[in-house]
Amino acid sequence: MMSDKEDIVEILCYPDDLLRRKAPPVREISDSIVRRAEAMLEAMYESEGVGLAAPQIGWNARVFVIDAEQDRSGNRIWFNPNIVSFEGSEESDEGCLSLPGIRGSVERPARIKVSAYDAEGRKREMDLEGLFARAWQHETDHLDGILFIDHLSPISRLRIRSQLKTLEREAKKSGRTGMKPAR
Numbered sequence: 001m002m003s004d005k006e007d008i009v010e011i012l013c014y015p016d017d018l019l020r021r022k023a024p025p026v027r028e029i030s031d032s033i034v035r036r037a038e039a040m041l042e043a044m045y046e047s048e049g050v051g052l053a054a055p056q057i058g059w060n061a062r063v064f065v066i067d068a069e070q071d072r073s074g075n076r077i078w079f080n081p082n083i084v085s086f087e088g089s090e091e092s093d094e095g096c097l098s099l100p101g102i103r104g105s106v107e108r109p110a111r112i113k114v115s116a117y118d119a120e121g122r123k124r125e126m127d128l129e130g131l132f133a134r135a136w137q138h139e140t141d142h143l144d145g146i147l148f149i150d151h152l153s154p155i156s157r158l159r160i161r162s163q164l165k166t167l168e169r170e171a172k173k174s175g176r177t178g179m180k181p182a183r
């Protein structure tokens with residue numbers, strides 16, 4: 001099924017440097033870009049994630065995929081997403097496919113107004129809440145090189161410290177670059 005070379009998707013793990021770049025916008029929503037995003041969606045489902053952002057597969061572009069229960073948009077692929085406004089505050093557990101086995105509680109705005117282009121290239125505006133709003137913010141962070149662990153309280157961060165060290169050691173062993181210490 002995955003015939004195209006560019007459709008082969010590998011999810012990068014912390015502390016890979018490629019997760020820390022600020023991604024530029026997509027200029028044109030071409031067929032090949034949509035195909036690549038579809039491969040990302042496939043990889044997300046295979047890993048049983050709720051969302052996946054392009055930088056997580058080493059693709060430096062403002063693209064992410066989300067499949068949240070609250071999502072009534074009929075679309076799973078989002079290009080050049082924006083958070084237009086936000087309100088409220090909510091704390092909830094998060095995980096990330098680039099930080100396997102690690103979870104932590106993150107406080108984020110509870111309701112957000114967003115805009116983005118869908119897989120057909122149409123501009124969409126939506127009011128999000130719940131898991132969809134949380135996933136949107138988590139994935140938008142990825143496009144700016146931010147990981148959910150950056151939002152943890154000092155105590156929560158202390159709790160996952162040894163797990164982060166393990167991921168850092170594993171990366172070093174496998175010869176992967178990107179050995180910047182956790183922020």
Ligand code: NI
Nearest residue numbers: 095096097098
């Ligand atoms: Ni993530």
